[in-house]
Amino acid sequence: MRFSTFLIACCLSFGCFTAGAQNSMQTMEQLMLESCMNGRTTGCVGVELLNMDDNIAFENGLAVLRKQCDKGDAQACVWMGLLYEKGNGNLAPDLKTAVEYYKKSCDQGVSTACIGSGLLSQEGRGIPEDIEAARRAFDKACKLGEKKGCEYLDKIR
16 A cells, blocks of 8 residues: 555544644655644645655646635645645646745644745745745744744844
């Protein structure tokens, strides 16, 4: 059984949740796995897409996630940001698009998306470097209870 198929089975059995995380690809993937295992379907879709090697299935999954984001599912938007930041065999990294999805999710109160947006803004990855935008994103993450947001905010003050 493929690992990602196992994750879908776990997701259907156990349920998902949203929690704060550091903004590294490994940690975001761990967050998605935890989310999937605790019943949050967008976490399952995100994990599946990150590990998928079938182009047609990937495109179908990406379309579902994009549709959910467009309907206002903030978690789907953060997973879209992660997919565009990381890329995979079926999707080239597109940091500008990643930032757009992170901002959309951050605007809806997802602290990890604020961290992602802040780091890309601070580093000038995908968009021109913008320390003030990074500061606002980290501040919002901090106010949402994300400790890493507070730490990043303190570093750029």
